[in-house]
Amino acid sequence: MRVGIPRSLLYYKYLPFWKTFLAELGLEVETSPLTNKKILSWGVEVAENELCVPVKAFYGHCMALRGKVDALFVPRVVSVEERAYTCPKFLGLPDMVAAVADQLELPPLLTPKLNQREKPREFKWQLINFAREEFGLSVLDAVSALEAATRAQKDYQKSLVAGRTPLDLLPASRLNRPRWKIEKKERKRIGLLGHPYNIYDGYITQNLIARLEEMGADLVVPEMTDHHVLMQEATDVPKQLYWTYEKEIMGAVNHWTRNRMVDGVIYVLAFACGPDSLVQVLIEHRARTHNVPLMSLTIDEHSGEAGLVTRIEAFTDMLMRKKKPAEAVA
Amino acid sequence: MKVTCPHMGHLHWMLDDLFGRLGVEYVKPPPTTTKTLTIGAKHSPEFACLPLKINIGNFIQGLDMGADTLIMAGGHGPCRFGYYGIVEERILRDLGYDFRFMMLEPFGDGKWAFYKTFETLSPGSLSLRKLWKILKVSFTKGRAFDQIHKRTLQVRAYEVNHGDTTRALREAEKMLTQAFTTEEIEEAGREALALIDNVEQDPERRVLKVGIVGEFFLLLEPFSNFGLEEALGHMGVYIERSVWVTDWIAPGRDNKIYGFHKDIVDGKAAPYLNHNVGGEGRETIGSIVLMAERKFDGIIQLLPFGCMPENIATSIIPKVQRDHDIPVLTLAFDEQTGRAGVITRVEAFLDLLSARRGLSLVGTNA
Ligand code: SF4
Numbered sequence: 001m002r003v004g005i006p007r008s009l010l011y012y013k014y015l016p017f018w019k020t021f022l023a024e025l026g027l028e029v030e031t032s033p034l035t036n037k038k039i040l041s042w043g044v045e046v047a048e049n050e051l052c053v054p055v056k057a058f059y060g061h062c063m064a065l066r067g068k069v070d071a072l073f074v075p076r077v078v079s080v081e082e083r084a085y086t087c088p089k090f091l092g093l094p095d096m097v098a099a100v101a102d103q104l105e106l107p108p109l110l111t112p113k114l115n116q117r118e119k120p121r122e123f124k125w126q127l128i129n130f131a132r133e134e135f136g137l138s139v140l141d142a143v144s145a146l147e148a149a150t151r152a153q154k155d156y157q158k159s160l161v162a163g164r165t166p167l168d169l170l171p172a173s174r175l176n177r178p179r180w181k182i183e184k185k186e187r188k189r190i191g192l193l194g195h196p197y198n199i200y201d202g203y204i205t206q207n208l209i210a211r212l213e214e215m216g217a218d219l220v221v222p223e224m225t226d227h228h229v230l231m232q233e234a235t236d237v238p239k240q241l242y243w244t245y246e247k248e249i250m251g252a253v254n255h256w257t258r259n260r261m262v263d264g265v266i267y268v269l270a271f272a273c274g275p276d277s278l279v280q281v282l283i284e285h286r287a288r289t290h291n292v293p294l295m296s297l298t299i300d301e302h303s304g305e306a307g308l309v310t311r312i313e314a315f316t317d318m319l320m321r322k323k324k325p326a327e328a329v330a
Numbered sequence: 331m332k333v334t335c336p337h338m339g340h341l342h343w344m345l346d347d348l349f350g351r352l353g354v355e356y357v358k359p360p361p362t363t364t365k366t367l368t369i370g371a372k373h374s375p376e377f378a379c380l381p382l383k384i385n386i387g388n389f390i391q392g393l394d395m396g397a398d399t400l401i402m403a404g405g406h407g408p409c410r411f412g413y414y415g416i417v418e419e420r421i422l423r424d425l426g427y428d429f430r431f432m433m434l435e436p437f438g439d440g441k442w443a444f445y446k447t448f449e450t451l452s453p454g455s456l457s458l459r460k461l462w463k464i465l466k467v468s469f470t471k472g473r474a475f476d477q478i479h480k481r482t483l484q485v486r487a488y489e490v491n492h493g494d495t496t497r498a499l500r501e502a503e504k505m506l507t508q509a510f511t512t513e514e515i516e517e518a519g520r521e522a523l524a525l526i527d528n529v530e531q532d533p534e535r536r537v538l539k540v541g542i543v544g545e546f547f548l549l550l551e552p553f554s555n556f557g558l559e560e561a562l563g564h565m566g567v568y569i570e571r572s573v574w575v576t577d578w579i580a581p582g583r584d585n586k587i588y589g590f591h592k593d594i595v596d597g598k599a600a601p602y603l604n605h606n607v608g609g610e611g612r613e614t615i616g617s618i619v620l621m622a623e624r625k626f627d628g629i630i631q632l633l634p635f636g637c638m639p640e641n642i643a644t645s646i647i648p649k650v651q652r653d654h655d656i657p658v659l660t661l662a663f664d665e666q667t668g669r670a671g672v673i674t675r676v677e678a679f680l681d682l683l684s685a686r687r688g689l690s691l692v693g694t695n696a
Contacts, residue, residue, distance in 0.1 A: 050644070051641055084407075085408035087638070088609075088642060089642060091607045092603060092605065092642035099646040100645075237416060238419075242412065272636045277375055277636070278378065298377075
């Protein structure tokens with residue numbers, strides 16, 4: 001049996017885990033291609049207009065797998081840590097896809113539920129039961145599949161913390177290679193902030209990463225910092241953020257500004273992204289009080305290339321003109 | 331200490347009562363108007379949802395009236411509401427206001443923290459027991475207000491003289507405000523309902539039955555939806571709505587205003603949306619199914635633009651609509667939304683519903 005994993009949303013976070021787990025269950029895994037015009041316009045056509053662009057892209061990626069796989073993997077990721085949630089849309093995702101499945105003739109969905117909100121170890125049993133109920137595995141086999149998957153994910157995260165980006169490790173989504181025009185000593189460190197499914201999707205962000213590198217940026221991304229550090233750094237608010245991924249973003253900006261690790265921050269957020277629209281207030285405040293230039297870039301399916309290029313050019317130019325380079329501590 | 335908190339529909343009736351019993355000075359912000367929204371929108375992030383923008387407007391107006399303590403309801407997600415307070419506090423401080431800020435987290439989260447919030451408001455004299463008693467009476471009052479408003483939505487469709495029901499409602503509200511003990515409140519509640527029932531009605535009138543579902547703030551706060559319910563009533567539409575203030579404050583109670591236990595609503599939603607997604611997402615789907623089964627003519631879904639749980643519901647509604655053959659009109663609101671556009675869409679929707687039933691509408695202003 002072939003299972004399709006859409007290359008969108010949590011793909012960028014958990015692909016090694018999911019892919020290994022499904023393969024260990026004896027399934028063939030197929031991922032959808034890089035986001036392209038066709039995929040995005042499929043998504044835009046079927047999705048509710050007010051949804052954020054990454055969810056629209058997700059619908060498109062499901063369509064791209066149609067006819068190629070026997071089932072689509074659309075887990076319901078409710079919570080990945082105690083007392084927290086992911087974005088509500090991840091909670092509803094299987095239902096949202098199911099609501100259009102007949103109409104679009106999508107293959108059946110595999111929708112294991114992962115919820116660690118009450119008990120952190122709970123998700124293991126959720127996956128073991130999924131393997132038993134859907135594929136008739138024994139507990140022992142399911143446990144070993146889980147262990148293999150956990151190892152794969154650990155390796156992935158280790159390489160990220162060692163300084164590689166999901167772009168280097170996952171099937172690349174760079175559209176072109178940077179041609180270094182700028183001398184090493186003149187380059188600026190730019191923190192690129194945002195959800196992985198936005199910043200690493202070269203199509204959705206108009207190849208932002210390659211452009212920034214071309215303009216002479218040394219990029220720093222949240223994945224380069226250990227998860228515990230991010231969580232620790234995000235505690236400077238009177239009430240803990242209850243969205244894990246926003247907490248990571250908050251943690252990253254706090255970490256970078258506290259340790260003067262970046263010369264500037266570009267914050268990519270999806271139009272109509274609920275959590276980001278609130279966290280934005282806190283992030284902008286943080287950058288302001290620490291005197292770190294920050295540019296927020298809102299993206300959607302209409303984002304034009306020209307506007308984006310002008311804005312990031314202006315921003316990097318401004319950073320280049322700033323004399324005193326920040327001192328790296330970390 | 332002068333306390334203020336944002337408006338939400340007729341919540342202020344209950345707060346008036348509550349703060350009175352606690353002996354706390356309550357600075358009630360002026361009723362929400364376009365001006366409130368303009369002030370709020372100016373100082374809010376562009377992509378925040380409409381309720382947050384209105385909250386900011388209420389807070390600023392309350393602060394300008396001399397309030398020094400702000401209270402905001404909390405929650406633990408996954409919808410944005412539970413984090414509003416923190417962001418609102420940040421925005422107001424960045425504007426230069428000085429105040430004490432309190433988040434009132436749900437009772438179920440920890441009775442002690444809940445009690446402490448009130449303790450701070452009314453120091454010294456408040457025991458846990460006393461607080462509980464006070465809350466119970468104020469809540470009873472809140473329910474009485476919900477009941478009369480619910481009845482109003484049904485009676486208005488049949489009124490003979492334009493405006494009678496609204497006038498009766500104002501009378502009924504006044505009556506309830508003056509009731510103090512639980513007994514008095516119950517008594518006043520009965521009389522208030524009778525007042526509304528006594529409005530001269532035309533029982534022969536054939537009316538449309540429309541369900542209103544969606545996000546709580548938009549449903550509870552008439553300003554945010556251009557007084558849609560009253561307008562519908564005057565067009566001769568009988569209305570039931572899926573969320574009420576007291577249901578929202580104490581969800582999952584058995585004797586809900588809406589009339590259905592949470593488990594029933596969730597069960598109806600299950601084939602389409604089998605998980606809580608925050609806000610009213612699941613309730614919206616469940617209520618549509620319930621109302622369709624109860625032979626409503628159509629449903630109107632109200633939501634702030636960008637509301638995550640409701641957007642999930644909106645994505646699923648087409649399937650519900652097909653399976654249950656019930657027309658649904660979705661209306662999303664932000665500060666750019668104009669009343670005229672909304673009314674036009676609603677009228678077209680009502681035409682569709684009437685045509686389906688072979689009925690022509692006779693409201694008191696038709
Ligand atoms: S976190 Fe934001 S961008 Fe991501 S799925 Fe949720 S609303 Fe969309």
